[in-house]
Amino acid sequence: MIDFAGRTAFVTGGANGVGLGLVRALLAQGCRVAIADIREESIASALATLDNAEVMGVQVDVSSREAMAVAADEVEARFGPVSLLFNNAGINLFQTIEDSSWSDWDWVMGVNLHGVINGVMTFVPRMIAAGNGGYIVNTASMAGWLASGAPGIYNTTKFAVRGMSESLRYSLAKYGIGVSILCPGLVKSYIYASDDVRPAGLMEGAKPIDHAAVERLAGAHQAGMEPDVIAARVIEGMEDNRAYIFSHPEFREEVAELFAEYLADFRDYPADPGFEQRISFEKFRRERYKEAREAARKAV
Secondary structure, three states, X not given: OOOXXXXXXXXXXXXXXXXXXXXXXXXXXXXXXEEEEOXXXXXXXXXXXXXXXXXXXXXXXXXXXXXXXXXXXXXXXXXXXXXXXXEOOOOOOOOOOOOOOHHHHHHHHHHHOHHHHHHHHHHHHHHHHHOOOEEEEEEOOHHHOOOOOOOHHHHHHXXXXXHXXXXXXXXXXXXXXXXXXXXXXXXXXXXXXXXXXXXXXXXXXXXXXXXXXXXXXXXXXXXXXXXXXXXXXXXXXXXXXXOEEOOOHHHHHHHHHHHHHHHHOOOOOOOOOOHHHHHHHHHHHHHHXXXXXXXXXXXX
């Protein structure tokens, strides 16, 4: 089981929503916590609500490798090596792929996928070098399981975060570093207002903001799960070292239906040339994959 007390945590998107819920939960566990966010005013507001000397804010654009490295140096200079990493920052663009521009792709991929990659590539070598184990939670989404026409780019990024995180879970087990993938549903957050932080250099081809749609989304998110509830479930999932943290149990039946549809698409084709040799290879791969999953479960 992961021991939280005394560790340094780095939480991206930490100034609101799930991120701020995680910050509060980690402080309660005795961690030193860095709130990493692109909105300086949100960081200031978040810090004002926290009566704790073991928390700091750091303004950072997670899509920038260089900015993440600078942020990591700043946090570790004050709080010591980061061994708890929460790649949580995310934005959304509520439109289909065919209605999207190259700039739309660059913006959403830059934050939701490259932001996670940058967090991993910045901190994992430091965590391994420190030799104190640790834990990484990458925020995907139920949209990383359930794809619809919109939001197409968002779905793409969240499916990718799932695959990357699973691979990372198996490769980091030998270092005593756990990895979980957080897959929330509707959250009480401001993700519907993502356009507020869209960089000026990535506006080409952007559609005008549909303010009526934003208002509808704002209303929907008010019914979302409270960030503190999700954070408590994340802590529990980390203590159990679960690969997936499904904070919203209402999706269980739908995911089961979806996997039944996947299985229904398999066909019993006749054996093709090379079938036996291929099956022998797949048997070996399947055994190694099972061993990796078991090792990862025992790693922390």
